[in-house]
Amino acid sequence: MADLTGKKPHHHGDLRAALIQSGIEILTESGLDALTLRRCAARAGVSHAAPAHHFDGLAGLRGAIAKEGFDRFRQQMLRARAVGGQDPKGRILSLCRGYLEFAVENPGLFTLIFSCGPMSQFEEDMNAGSATAYGVLRETCAPFVPKDTDPMVIETQVWSLIHGFSHLFLAGTFGPGHGPPDHHRLFAPVMALLQEIGTDPAPK
Amino acid sequence: MADLTGKKPHHHGDLRAALIQSGIEILTESGLDALTLRRCAARAGVSHAAPAHHFDGLAGLRGAIAKEGFDRFRQQMLRARAVGGQDPKGRILSLCRGYLEFAVENPGLFTLIFSCGPMSQFEEDMNAGSATAYGVLRETCAPFVPKDTDPMVIETQVWSLIHGFSHLFLAGTFGPGHGPPDHHRLFAPVMALLQEIGTDPAPK
DNA sequence: TCCTCCAACTTTACGCTGTAAACTTTACAT
DNA sequence: ATGTAAAGTTTACAGCGTAAAGTTGGAGGA
Incomplete structure (x- = not known):
């Protein structure tokens, strides 16, 4: 059955969007060089390997x-x-x-x-x-x-x-x-x- | 007394110029992301810490x-x-x-x-x-x-x-x-x- | 000639990075 | 209830920039 709530099935509400938002904030506060996978994950409150389930590596996150x-x-x-x-x-x-x-x-x-x-x-x-x-x-x-x-x-x-x-x-x-x-x-x-x-x- | 030969006093002939040349080659062959201190040093045939005596870190090498x-x-x-x-x-x-x-x-x-x-x-x-x-x-x-x-x-x-x-x-x-x-x-x-x-x- | 000094370079070490693999937990369908 | 797959964690590894300590070799004064 389709998910009518729109929520992700597990743990975090919408980690993908949260990671993108965290990335934009890091970008604004600290510039392009500070945009790392681990920092985005930390700001979103998840482990550093969590983004791998939503993006194809750093390049994928940057693209999103x-x-x-x-x-x-x-x-x-x-x-x-x-x-x-x-x-x-x-x-x-x-x-x-x-x-x-x-x-x-x-x-x-x-x-x-x-x-x-x-x-x-x-x-x-x-x-x-x-x-x-x-x-x-x-x-x-x-x-x-x-x-x-x-x-x-x-x-x-x-x-x-x-x-x-x-x-x-x-x-x-x-x-x-x-x-x-x-x-x-x-x-x-x-x-x-x-x-x-x-x-x-x-x-x- | 001034050095009339123009040669550097030790070991390498002109490491600074060699590192810049190596960097340009790496840049041409593999792009901006591949331009690292350690790779430049390796291509120039020196240890990875040698560039520190000629440039102020990676930013200095990139500037040069x-x-x-x-x-x-x-x-x-x-x-x-x-x-x-x-x-x-x-x-x-x-x-x-x-x-x-x-x-x-x-x-x-x-x-x-x-x-x-x-x-x-x-x-x-x-x-x-x-x-x-x-x-x-x-x-x-x-x-x-x-x-x-x-x-x-x-x-x-x-x-x-x-x-x-x-x-x-x-x-x-x-x-x-x-x-x-x-x-x-x-x-x-x-x-x-x-x-x-x-x-x-x-x-x- | 010998001694001293110092710049050039190496080695070692540390924390951070991206990435991959194994493991754990949760929600859902059957 | 049970199996399955997604989501997240933990662990591990190689490469990175940087700093500090150790080594080497040539130049210059005695």
């Missing part, structure tokens, strides 16, 4: 945490775009702002997400609709795509630009001169490019 | 390898820009091509370089001249900087774009649909944006 992190990332993108209003330029700028904010506020999780392989493993069907991360990006960029242009080119441009900026900023590559996150300096280059792109928006 | 890798990266940028000829658009495109190629051909080293903090630690004076990586980028972008515009905005745009594209491609985020490195598909988005930027070049 990345998937959960990506889901939070996707939801933040949706919220960010919403506050951007109806103006296409406002929406895309708000989206980029949300992207960078997530990276700055969750550096360990952000790094983990983008070191775990293709985004497609987090989203079953990238063409499903506006609920997917790629769907959010695609629809937000749509007003800026001229006729006779592959939309993917524009999407890849915007994605590469904001991701590269976020990554370089996060890694500290720009140097201490650029930090800490001063939003005015932070978004100036992004805004400038978006104005370039938005110079000739093709409605519909 | 990153610095050496960044130097090779910088030289490849210089060569790439040279083959781009005199046309500003050709030069900047060639530079981006070299950037991406280095990332694809040296994924472990590329990842290591951009996870070791500010670029300024690799270059004493970023404003020194065209020999520095930032100098190469700045001078190559110069023809595209309109009057009344902070050059850094354009430089940051180009850098973020090509770095974001390289990083996302390298991490496999785009998915298997984008790989393996097919240069035509690979550079299409970059070229498209560079044409946007280059639409209104301001000579000198």
